[in-house]
Amino acid sequence: MGNVEFVVCRDDNGKIAAFHNVCRHHASLLVSGSGKTSCFTCPYHGWTYGLNGELRKATRISGIEDFSINVFRRDNIDTDNVASEWLGSSSELFSLNGVDTTLTYVCRREYIIECNWKVFCDNYLDGGYHVPFAHKGLASGLSLDSYTTSIFEKVSIQSAEGGSKEKEDDRLGSKAFYAFIYPNFMIN
Helix, strand or coil: CCCCCEEEEECCCCCEEEEECECCCCCCECCCCCCCCCEEECCCCCCEEECCCCEEECCCCCCCCCCCHHHHCCCCCCHHHHHHHHHHHHHHHHHHCCCCCCCCCCCCCCCCCCCCHHHHHHHHCCCCCCHHHHCHHHHHCECHHHCEEEECCCEEEEEEEECCHHHCCCCCCCEEEEEEECCCEEEC
């Protein structure tokens, strides 16, 4: 978020945790990409953290005076504080529209868009103005008369009700919800 990297994981009990993506020892990045693992091992010195953030193993530390493994525990990020800080007064709208901790990971897709990012964001934030012309298939699944844009402290939310149930696009479900979270995070 912003310029701070996080690692988000789900433990064996299904609990979601998020941590800064750095080792507490020498600040090396712990992981990149996505996948499954039972722990996080720093690629620099091999320090190993559990999915709950606890330091499990600090390599070659024997003999260091007053070393406490608990001092180097990864601090779990309080999701309520993240929601409050990043989403502000719009956070309730996310959970009302199905964007909350009950979501499950399905897959990761990356798209490289060769364009000016400012133009891309401007297009994303145009309130559906281009949808009937540039995305005819999407437009046929939405009730464009219901399209709204709501502005919050750091968030812009656009939403629209779905069109007729007969033409419902599997990708849309019963409505559309688009959020742009400053400075560079988008949710469709």
